[in-house]
Amino acid sequence: xxxxxxxxxxxxxxxxxxxxxxxxxxxxxxxxxxxxxxxxxxxxxxxxxxxxxxxxxxxxxxxxxxxxxxxxxxxxxxxxxxxxxxxxxxxxxxxxxxxxxxxxxxxxxxxxxxxxxxxxxxxxx
Amino acid sequence: xxxxxxxxxxxxxxxxxxxxxxxxxxxxxxxxxxxxxxxxxxxxxxxxxxxxxxxxxxxxxxxxxxxxxxxxxxxxxxxxxxxxxxxxxxxxxxxxxxxxxxxxxxxxxxxxxxxxxxxxxxxxxxxxxxxxxxxxxxxxxxxxxxxxxxxxxxxxxx
Numbered sequence: 001x002x003x004x005x006x007x008x009x010x011x012x013x014x015x016x017x018x019x020x021x022x023x024x025x026x027x028x029x030x031x032x033x034x035x036x037x038x039x040x041x042x043x044x045x046x047x048x049x050x051x052x053x054x055x056x057x058x059x060x061x062x063x064x065x066x067x068x069x070x071x072x073x074x075x076x077x078x079x080x081x082x083x084x085x086x087x088x089x090x091x092x093x094x095x096x097x098x099x100x101x102x103x104x105x106x107x108x109x110x111x112x113x114x115x116x117x118x119x120x121x122x123x124x125x
Numbered sequence: 126x127x128x129x130x131x132x133x134x135x136x137x138x139x140x141x142x143x144x145x146x147x148x149x150x151x152x153x154x155x156x157x158x159x160x161x162x163x164x165x166x167x168x169x170x171x172x173x174x175x176x177x178x179x180x181x182x183x184x185x186x187x188x189x190x191x192x193x194x195x196x197x198x199x200x201x202x203x204x205x206x207x208x209x210x211x212x213x214x215x216x217x218x219x220x221x222x223x224x225x226x227x228x229x230x231x232x233x234x235x236x237x238x239x240x241x242x243x244x245x246x247x248x249x250x251x252x253x254x255x256x257x258x259x260x261x262x263x264x265x266x267x268x269x270x271x272x273x274x275x276x277x278x279x280x281x282x283x
Contacts, residue, residue, distance in 0.1 A: 006132070008132055020183075021279050023181075024177065024179060025173065025179055026181065030181065031179040031180065031181050032180035032278070062228055064218050064220075064276050066218075067230070088229065089229070089230070090222075090227040090229045091228050092227050092228065097227075122182055122218075122276055123185065123276075124274050124276060125185075125187075125228065
């Protein structure tokens with residue numbers, strides 16, 4: 001067990017006795033860090049019903065990921081709707097995959113969607 | 126509250142002192158306030174500032190929710206409880222998977238699953254994580270196992 005390192009407590013807390021939740025930083029505890037941020041667009045051409053964007057993260061394990069897909073137009077019950085854009089993503093030990101499905105009128109004209117993905121170094125699996 | 130102590134580490138090529146900027150205080154807003162105060166003008170240029178509260182990873186918990194079976198037209202749900210090994214409601218980021226390989230986020234905004242009509246939810250509670258899954262897919266008659274993984278942070282939500 002190491003007896004060295006850096007700890008910084010919240011204002012008003014004794015750094016020597018503070019619980020981890022009262023420390024703003026502790027060098028022996030892994031802080032949440034960003035591996036990469038990707039801002040891009042997923043596009044489905046007219047006549048197609050799905051599209052995929054794959055982002056390789058290079059971590060070798062499944063990380064925690066935060067993602068926002070803009071301009072989503074998902075009906076409350078998409079399986080019963082006729083016109084919808086449905087987006088989702090998943091992460092595995094090599095990549096983050098953004099998927100979009102469209103139906104109805106969107107297939108006629110095609111669709112595109114912006115997305116922001118923040119891949120953390122935090123290991124999920 | 127301005128602090129005059131702490132640790133700051135800047136990104137390569139940035140001056141660490143620029144991460145926090147001293148500006149003149151406008152007494153019109155607060156006559157009793159200080160003459161000057163600090164503002165995080167260049168916070169994005171710092172990799173670490175001890176005045177910011179960092180998310181710190183405590184542990185990863187995992188489990189699975191078995192949905193025993195489903196008949197056409199009915200929904201079946203199940204709930205599991207996973208102990209976090211500590212008291213308090215911890216900050217959490219949860220994911221689910223049907224194959225233990227590809228992991229989908231569970232969040233409040235979009236609990237609906239890309240898998241047909243599978244719904245998954247996960248809550249951080251005092252000392253535990255509760256995960257819940259329901260399957261109301263029409264015509265699916267087989268059991269489903271929904272794997273759950275959640276990264277728990279030291280940061281308390283209560």
